[in-house]
Structures are given as C-alpha cells and as structure tokens.
Amino acid sequence: MTAPARNVALFVTCLVDLFRPSVGFAAVKLVEDAGCRVSVPVQTCCGQPAYNAGDRADTRDLALQVMDAFEAYEYVVVPSGSCGGMIKKHYPELFAGEPDLARRADALAAKTYELVSFLTDVLGIERVDARFERAVTYHDSCSGLRELKIQEQPRKLLRTVAGLTIAEMPRSDVCCGFGGTFAVKYGEISNEIVERKTQDIAASGAPVLLAGDLGCLLNMAGKLSREGRTIEVRHVAEVLAGMTDAPPIGGTTAGAQR
Amino acid sequence: MTVHTTSPQFKQNAHEAIHDAPLQKALNNMRTGFIERRALAAAELPEFEALRDSARDIKKHTLQHLDLYLEAYEKKVIEAGGRVHFCRTPAEANAAVLSICKARGARTVTKGKSMISEEMGLNDVLLAEGINPIETDLGEYIIQLRGEIPSHIIAPAVHLNKEQVEADFRRVHTHLPRDRVLTEPTQLLTEARAVLRERFLAADVGITGANFLIAETGTSIIVTNEGNGDLTQTLPKVHIVLASLEKLVPTLEDVSQLLRVLARSATGQDMSVYTTLSTGPRRPGDVDGPEEYHVILLDNGRSAMVGGEFGDMLRCIRCGACMNHCPVYHAVGGHAYGWVYPGPMGAVLTPSLIGVDKAGHLPNASTFCGRCEAVCPVRIPLPKLMRHWREREFARHLTPAAFRSGLRLWAFFAKRPRLYRFATRIGMAGLGLIGKRRGRFKSLPLAGGWTNFRDMPAPQGPTFQARWAKEKRVR
Numbered sequence: 001m002t003a004p005a006r007n008v009a010l011f012v013t014c015l016v017d018l019f020r021p022s023v024g025f026a027a028v029k030l031v032e033d034a035g036c037r038v039s040v041p042v043q044t045c046c047g048q049p050a051y052n053a054g055d056r057a058d059t060r061d062l063a064l065q066v067m068d069a070f071e072a073y074e075y076v077v078v079p080s081g082s083c084g085g086m087i088k089k090h091y092p093e094l095f096a097g098e099p100d101l102a103r104r105a106d107a108l109a110a111k112t113y114e115l116v117s118f119l120t121d122v123l124g125i126e127r128v129d130a131r132f133e134r135a136v137t138y139h140d141s142c143s144g145l146r147e148l149k150i151q152e153q154p155r156k157l158l159r160t161v162a163g164l165t166i167a168e169m170p171r172s173d174v175c176c177g178f179g180g181t182f183a184v185k186y187g188e189i190s191n192e193i194v195e196r197k198t199q200d201i202a203a204s205g206a207p208v209l210l211a212g213d214l215g216c217l218l219n220m221a222g223k224l225s226r227e228g229r230t231i232e233v234r235h236v237a238e239v240l241a242g243m244t245d246a247p248p249i250g251g252t253t254a255g256a257q258r
Numbered sequence: 259m260t261v262h263t264t265s266p267q268f269k270q271n272a273h274e275a276i277h278d279a280p281l282q283k284a285l286n287n288m289r290t291g292f293i294e295r296r297a298l299a300a301a302e303l304p305e306f307e308a309l310r311d312s313a314r315d316i317k318k319h320t321l322q323h324l325d326l327y328l329e330a331y332e333k334k335v336i337e338a339g340g341r342v343h344f345c346r347t348p349a350e351a352n353a354a355v356l357s358i359c360k361a362r363g364a365r366t367v368t369k370g371k372s373m374i375s376e377e378m379g380l381n382d383v384l385l386a387e388g389i390n391p392i393e394t395d396l397g398e399y400i401i402q403l404r405g406e407i408p409s410h411i412i413a414p415a416v417h418l419n420k421e422q423v424e425a426d427f428r429r430v431h432t433h434l435p436r437d438r439v440l441t442e443p444t445q446l447l448t449e450a451r452a453v454l455r456e457r458f459l460a461a462d463v464g465i466t467g468a469n470f471l472i473a474e475t476g477t478s479i480i481v482t483n484e485g486n487g488d489l490t491q492t493l494p495k496v497h498i499v500l501a502s503l504e505k506l507v508p509t510l511e512d513v514s515q516l517l518r519v520l521a522r523s524a525t526g527q528d529m530s531v532y533t534t535l536s537t538g539p540r541r542p543g544d545v546d547g548p549e550e551y552h553v554i555l556l557d558n559g560r561s562a563m564v565g566g567e568f569g570d571m572l573r574c575i576r577c578g579a580c581m582n583h584c585p586v587y588h589a590v591g592g593h594a595y596g597w598v599y600p601g602p603m604g605a606v607l608t609p610s611l612i613g614v615d616k617a618g619h620l621p622n623a624s625t626f627c628g629r630c631e632a633v634c635p636v637r638i639p640l641p642k643l644m645r646h647w648r649e650r651e652f653a654r655h656l657t658p659a660a661f662r663s664g665l666r667l668w669a670f671f672a673k674r675p676r677l678y679r680f681a682t683r684i685g686m687a688g689l690g691l692i693g694k695r696r697g698r699f700k701s702l703p704l705a706g707g708w709t710n711f712r713d714m715p716a717p718q719g720p721t722f723q724a725r726w727a728k729e730k731r732v733r
Contacts, residue, residue: 012722012723014672016722017682017721017722017723018682018686018717018721019686019715019717019718020717020718021718021719021720021721021722021725021726022718024722024726025722025725040722040723040726042675042676042679042723043675043723044671044672044673044675044678044679045672047672049665049668050665050669051645052626052645052648053648053652053657053661053665054645054647054648054649054650054651054652054653054657055649055652055665055669056649056652058665058669058672058673061669061673062669062672062673065673065675069675093642142625142626142627142628142629143626143628146627146628146629146631146632147628171289173629174585174627174629175585175625175627175629177585177625178625179624179625179626179627180625180626181661182622182623182624182625182626183707183708184705184707184708185622185661185707186269186272186622186623187706187707187708187710187711188269188272188273188276188711189272189276189586189589189590189623190625190711191710191711191712192276192589192590193585193586193588193589193625194711194712196289196585196588196589218714218715219712221698221713221715222698222708222712222713222714222715223711223712223713225698225712225713225715226700226711226712226713246718247697249715250697250698250713250715250716251697251698252694252695252696252697
C-alpha cells in the first residue's frame with residue numbers, strides 16, 4: 001500500500017501568474033511527478049511590495065489573506081525564493097507579539113517551501129526526468145540564497161537533466177539589481193548593477209541563463225535583450241520539468257531571444 | 259549639525275557618480291579585493307561564525323548596561339590620570355577639543371583616522387581658530403589635500419586612482435623636485451611618509467579615534483595598518499581621543515574577541531598591523547607618552563537609540579564589510595550617500611543622526627539583497643532596520659506621493675482576489691497579444707524607470723489562474 005499523496009497548495013506568485021504561467025505549470029508537473037496532489041487556491045500576492053515599501057497595514061491584510069487561503073494544506077510550495085522567503089521568514093516577524101496570529105504565521109511558515117528545495121530537501125528527490133542539451137549558467141537569487149539557503153539544490157537537480165552542462169558565471173551570488181520596486185524607483189542604479197551582472201552572465205559562455213525567481217529573470221532578460229545579447233533566459237523549473245517549448249523570457253521562439 | 263549633507267540629493271549624487279569614469283574605475287576594484295580576502299580569512303578560522311555570535315552578544319550586553327559601563331569606564335580613566343568629556347552634540351565636542359587646544363596654545367594638530375571627527379566637522383572648526391589640523395592616515399591625508407570627506411569608513415580614499423593621487427601630491431608638495439617619479443603606490447607612500455614625518459614632530463596636540471573603549475581598565479584602543487596613530491598619540495604633549503558612546507566594551511577579554519572578527523571582516527587580515535592600547539597620560543618613569551589624556555565621548559543622538567527600533571545599529575564596530583559587499587555602494591561609491599557614513603550601515607545610521615526627512619533616500623536605495631547582513635561581524639540585521647526606516651517614512655507620508663498612489667491602487671486590487679483575477683485575466687491577455695510578435699516591450703507607459711534601461715519581457719497571455727481554472731474543468 002502506498003502512502004497517501006501529499007496535499008500541496010501552489011502559491012504561484014503574482015509575477016508567474018501574470019507574466020509566465022508556464023513556470024506555474026512546470027511547478028505543478030514537478031510536484032505531481034513527485035507523487036503529490038496539487039491545488040491552486042485563489043490568490044494574488046504575498047504582500048512583499050507593500051512590506052518593503054514600509055506599508056505595514058496592507059502587508060498585514062495580504063498576509064492574512066494568504067494565511068486564510070493556504071493554511072488548510074499540508075504544504076505550500078512557491079516557485080520563488082523571494083515570495084517563499086516572505087512567507088517563511090517575514091510573516092512570523094510581521095505578527096510577532098500577537099500570539100494567535102503569530103502561531104498561525106509560524107505554522108504556515110513551517111510548511112512553506114521554495115519549489116526546488118521542496119523537491120530536494122523535503123521529498124528527497126535525487127533526479128528529474130528531463131532532457132535539455134545546452135550549457136546553462138545559474139544565477140543565485142538573493143532571497144533564496146541568503147534567506148532560504150538555496151544554492152546546491154537547483155544545481156544538483158540540473159546535473160541530472162540529460163544533455164545539460166552547468167557553466168558557472170563569476171559572482172553568481174551577487175544581486176542582479178532587481179530589488180522589486182527598487183528597479184523602478186532607482187532605475188539608474190539598478191541598471192548599473194544589472195549591467196555588471198549581464199557581463200558576468202556573458203563571461204560564463206553559456207547560451208542559457210537560469211534562476212529560481214521571475215523578478216530577477218525579467219530584469220536580467222530585459223537587460224540582455226536591450227544589450228542585443230542572444231542569451232536564452234528561463235526559470236529553472238521549466239528546464240527541470242522538461243517544459244521548454246514556450247519561448248524564453250522576452251523571446252518569441254524557443255531557442256532565440258531576438 | 260556641523261557637517262553639510264547632500265543626502266536629500268541622493269539620486270542626483272548617484273547619477274553623477276555613475277557617469278564619473280575615474281570613480282567607476284576605482285569602484286570596479288572593489289568587486290573583488292576586499293570580498294575575496296574576507297572570505298578567505300573567514301574560511302581559515304573554524305570558529306569564525308561562533309566568534310561572530312560572541313561579538314554580537316558582547317556588544318548587545320554592553321548596550322543593555324551602557325550606563326553602568328560608562329560610569330565604570332570614566333572612573334578608570336580618571337584613576338589613570340585622564341579625563342572624560344561627555345558631549346551631547348558635535349558642537350559641545352568641538353568646543354571641548356578647542357578649549358584643550360587653546361589651553362596649550364596649540365598651532366598644529368596631528369590626527370589619526372576618526373569618523374567621529376568627520377561627524378563633528380572638527381577640521382573646519384580648528385582651521386577657523388587658526389589651528390592647523392593634519393591628517394596622518396594616508397587615505398585621510400589624500401582627501402584632506404582634495405578638500406573631500408571619506409568615501410569609505412576604513413578606506414577613505416578608495417574612490418581615487420593612483421594617477422589622481424600623484425596629481426594632488428605634485429600640486430601640493432611643491433618643495434620637492436619636479437622630475438621625481440610618482441607612478442607606483444610605494445613611491446606615493448614614501449613621499450607621504452616623508453612629508454608627514456616632519457609634521458608629527460611639530461604637533462602640539464595629537465587627536466585619534468578609538469575602535470574600542472574598555473570599561474575594565476579605562477583604555478582606548480586603535481587599530482591601524484600604517485602606524486600613524488601611534489606617532490599621533492605618543493609624540494605630542496596632549497592626546498585627545500574622539501569616540502562615541504557605543505565604543506564601550508566591558509573587558510580586555512571581550513576586546514580580544516572583537517579584534518578577531520574586526521580585521522578579518524574589514525580587510526581579511528588576521529589582525530591589523532598595529533593594535534595600540536592607551537591608558538591615561540605618561541606615568542612617572544614612562545619613557546614616552548603624552549602629558550595629558552582626554553577622551554571626548556560624543557552622544558549625538560545615540561543614547562536615544564538604545565533599546566529602540568534601531569538599537570541594534572549601535573553594535574557596529576565600523577569594519578566596512580557591509581559596504582565592501584554592497585552592490586549599490588559598488589555602483590555609486592560612498593560620496594553619493596551624502597553624509598559621513600555610506601553604504602548599508604550609513605543607510606541605517608544616518609537617518610538616526612541627521613533625521614529621516616533628510617536621509618530618507620538612503621534606506622530606500624537598497625535591493626535588500628542581504629549580503630551586508632550575511633557578512634556583518636556583529637550580525638546587525640541591516641535590511642530589517644532599513645525596512646523600519648521605510649515604515650517610518652510611510653507613516654509620516656515622506657514616501658513620494660506618486661509611489662504611494664501606485665501602491666494604494668495595487669493594494670486595492672490585491673486585496674480583492676476575485677476582482678484581481680478578473681482584471682488581470684483581461685489585462686494580461688491584452689498585453690500578451692500586443693507583445694506577442696516581439697516578445698518584449700521597448701517602452702511602456704508609467705514604467706520609464708524600467709524601460710529607460712532595459713526591455714520589459716511580454717507576458718505569455720492569459721494568467722496562470724485563468725488557464726488553471728480552464729484546465730481544471732477539462733481534467
């Protein structure tokens with residue numbers, strides 16, 4: 001007799017919902033292939049834009065909305081270290097000092113995982129069934145790396161993708177300059193940072209850039225295409241799920257950025 | 259406040275910094291040197307992470323009992339024959355320094371590196387009274403020649419290239435042969451050393467900063483790599499120590515732990531080249547040392563931070579690791595921050611000291627990448643503290659109006675999931691259609707901050723939630 005399937009709610013993140021649904025479907029496939037049952041509760045945003053703007057009231061409302069919608073599930077899985085970090089690290093801070101809400105926030109935090117770390121650290125997945133015959137370089141998005149300690153997990157699974165090789169860029173742990181609304185409020189500084197990042201990406205020699213956060217990916221893809229570089233940009237979940245038919249981020253046909 | 263601030267013009271400062279080619283050349287070196295050396299030093303010491311915990315706890319404990327340690331410290335300084343001057347404001351601190359200098363009829367004052375001196379704007383105050391302050395730290399000496407303030411708390415001239423320093427030396431050291439060669443850093447160093455050597459001997463008063471003040475013994479400690487601090491404090495008849503309240507540490511044992519993380523975090527050295535302990539003036543029988551020993555203990559708003567939302571910031575031991583690792587600092591340099599303290603630690607401290615109304619940009623100009631917190635030797639949660647400033651700005655309506663309106667509109671939809679799902683389904687399907695051919699937008703209304711610099715990738719079309727709802731019906 002097999003164990004009952006784990007009941008997973010997908011927090012798809014607002015950026016994936018709006019800009020790149022294919023990442024959401026890739027996440028669903030990866031989690032289902034690992035033997036879980038996936039639900040998608042009605043959702044909007046984790047509240048991070050308000051939180052980082054200093055707007056505590058709206059952040060609270062949105063966090064409560066997420067808690068109401070997601071706390072009934074066994075696990076909450078998020079294809080983003082940033083939004084995952086918001087739920088896992090910052091919701092408990094947000095409600096510290098309010099015992100009833102803090103308990104709920106802690107409980108939700110404890111069962112919330114970034115997608116790749118859920119696959120490796122929780123489910124113990126060692127390999128994926130996918131093929132991608134390209135060299136890729138991987139950018140460590142800041143929140144996933146420093147708040148959730150995600151660094152080796154995506155690389156470990158990527159190495160099991162048939163045909164794929166990893167060509168590390170220098171300084172893969174340095175911020176791409178996105179920073180949410182920072183990219184718009186301080187566009188010129190953000191640009192200075194992403195310019196250095198695209199140089200490092202190009203220095204890897206890989207024709208494909210992967211990362212685990214769509215915000216960073218939109219920023220880097222936008223800069224790469226503005227610079228006329230033909231590097232294909234994708235969310236790591238797309239490659240791990242073997243779902244690379246959709247055009248890359250900012251591109252029109254698979255395999256070509258421009 | 260005696261020091262002028264350009265923090266309100268942070269964006270303009272940043273713009274100019276980004277287009278300053280020599281500055282960008284100097285900043286580019288920062289992306290490697292400090293960072294690699296710190297990583298190596300940390301990796302070589304198995305107990306480094308445990309030492310960081312210990313360093314945090316020592317500073318935390320001291321701040322919780324600051325009143326006790328301040329009193330104990332003063333008592334010990336007096337016992338050793340020195341004096342502590344408690345100063346609430348930079349103006350009081352400047353007045354205390356001036357009165358000590360005047361009592362001695364001082365004409366020349368040598369100075370070791372001190373950020374508190376920068377906070378006080380001391381050099382201008384001394385000059386106005388006909389007293390000549392001479393910076394003896396090489397970096398400080400260079401920027402004094404240029405009429406600048408430090409751009410980094412441990413490497414004040416890190417924004418300069420050696421060609422610029424050569425030009426300054428040739429401009430100022432006109433008594434030296436014109437045909438001398440000054441192309442290598444060692445040649446510049448040798449020249450500065452020779453010029454400064456004469457000044458050390460002429461000084462009436464020596465002023466240094468302090469890395470730590472020890473309550474147990476009444477000792478002040480400086481760490482330097484040039485030895486200039488030692489000459490500054492031992493040759494003149496009077497030694498004045500400039501320090502702020504949070505430099506207090508209970509015991510010598512505590513300091514030895516903090517020293518083990520300080521240099522490793524700052525420059526990747528195991529220890530700085532010179533660690534100098536001073537306790538009071540020269541005692542009978544001592545072969546050297548000053549006749550008078552004064553400590554100027556500046557508050558400048560710090561006591562109000564103790565126990566408050568920004569109290570953690572007082573743990574800072576001024577290693578500079580946060581700015582060494584900051585992508586924003588790497589992009590704009592230290593001067594753009596517009597006041598004494600740059601980088602992440604400045605983004606938290608400056609609003610506390612000069613007001614968030616003036617320094618409001620600084621805590622906002624961060625991507626919250628978290629690298630500063632990851633390397634801070636005393637584990638100050640810098641992004642969290644910057645966020646607390648943003649919360650104060652939001653509450654006080656200091657956040658720009660357009661941004662507030664945008665946020666309010668977004669929050670209105672985000673808090674109504676069904677309306678949001680409906681609106682985004684239509685909006686994204688439309689945007690997806692418009693962007694389908696090229697896959698990206700070169701410009702978008704209201705998104706100039708983004709599209710001035712990079713393309714906006716087009717959405718795929720219908721939202722995930724719209725497609726999921728449809729697919730579920732099929733399943």
